Amino acid sequence: MAEIIRMPRLSDTMEEGNIVSWLKSEGDSVSPGDILAEVETDKATMDLESFHSGTLLYIGVKEGPVPVDGIIAIIGEKGEDVKALLASAESENPVVVTEVKEEIADAPKAVPSPSPIPVATETKIVSPSIDGRIKASPLAKKMANERGIDIQLITGTGEDGRIIKRDVENFVPSSANTKISQAVNVDPEVQYGDVAVSQMRKVIAKRLSESKFTAPHFYLTIEINMDQAIAARKAINVDENIKVSFNDLVVKAAAYSLRKHPHINASWHGDKMTIHREINIGVAVAVPDGLVVPVLHNTDAMSLVDINSTVRTLAKKARAKKIQPQEMQGNTFTISNLGMFGIEEFTAIINTPDACILAVGGIIQKPIVKDGEIVVGNMMKVTLSCDHRIVDGAVGSQFLNTFKYVLENPVRMLA
Secondary structure (H helix, E strand, O other), X not given: OOEEEEOOOOOOOOOEEEEEEEOOOOOOEEOXXXXXXXXEOOOOEEEEEOOOOEEEEEEOOOOEEEEOOOEEEEEEOOOOOHHHHHHHHHHHOHHHHHHHHHHHXXXXXXXXXXXOOOOXXXXXXXXXXXXXXXXEOHHHHHHHHHOOOOHHHOOOOOHHHOEOHHXXXXXXXXXXXXXXXXXXXXXXXXXXXXXXXXXXXXXXXXHHHHHXXXXXXXXXXXXXXXXXXXXXXXXXXXXXXOOOOHHHHHXXXXXXXXXXXXXHOEEEOOOOEEEOOOOOEEEOEEEOOEEEOOXXXXXXXXXXXXXXXHHHHHHHHHXXXXXXXXXXXXXXXXXXXXXXXXXXXXXXXXOOOEOEEEEEEEEEEEEEEEOOEEEEEEEEEEEEEEEOOOOOHHHHHHHHHHHHHHHHOOHHXXX
16 A cells, blocks of 8 residues: 655754655655655755655655655555545645645746856856756766856756756856856855755744843853963873864863853753753854754763864764754753854854853953063953843853863863
């Protein structure tokens, strides 16, 4: 009997999934464990696995967003009546199926994108796009980028005009194309004009808006002399097998300080607040679609080397969209570090349900007074954003003073 495949809920905050590409086509044989499609959730791009065997009879949405529980495919025996099954599903759950059908019916037909500059001597047919986005496989985009080819100049021969590998391999620049490329100095990877919002960006917008306009934020900033932290890091990294970053020192110092000030390591839940026994620090990582926050569980029990290797591993997985939902859950405190981008000071929006988030700026050399003399100091500013429903100014200030003391005397965090 044919089985309807619906959009699964792949993360706790997921409301819809975005079909990126299908790895199977209608008519293909399917076995349990086969990967049917790539689905972009609000946090990562994940493989949609089949739990059934048979033939892929129907693909509901070839590309684009589908609500959770929306019909995306049907697997069964060859010759089975797909229309009857869809009609039956519609009578049982008309809202979900109707949404999918409307998605297909109302999808704009692929039309040629206008040439960036009118060329009277030659007409260039560019690949179809929807909402200003060129349709091309990830491999084709990568090959075009590596070869320095503006992908907008390539004619796609794949399904619905999609640009595929052979189109890039067979592309021969014409004189008109060369003139266009020279005249319009734009990045071919950038989508200009209206751009569809990714699932990740939708959730970022929703959660940060809820945090900013629900949690009463206040901010505390302190400046830290990093001279001793610099010396400690240099001594640790003498061993070529050990590499510790300034961010690792910040994470370790935060974990130490949270253990001293447990009311910072808390969450708000409306009619109650939770003081967490475990210290699980989330570290914000920038990815092309936005921001993800991998979580280091039991951070206070981790060594600097453990923190470094774990953050590197999770950040790499996040940027490759391979990070799993459980690796981004359970945070009790969050750190956002923009120091590596030359930012001296900033404020961050609390990553709910955390009580606080620490915004870390860069280390700046500046004149300071030390022992009655003006000397050059390596100074770093950090700002603690606090949810005033949980944390008061005095509590936040005590935490920051402990944090400052530990970084200015790093041997304390190693004791």
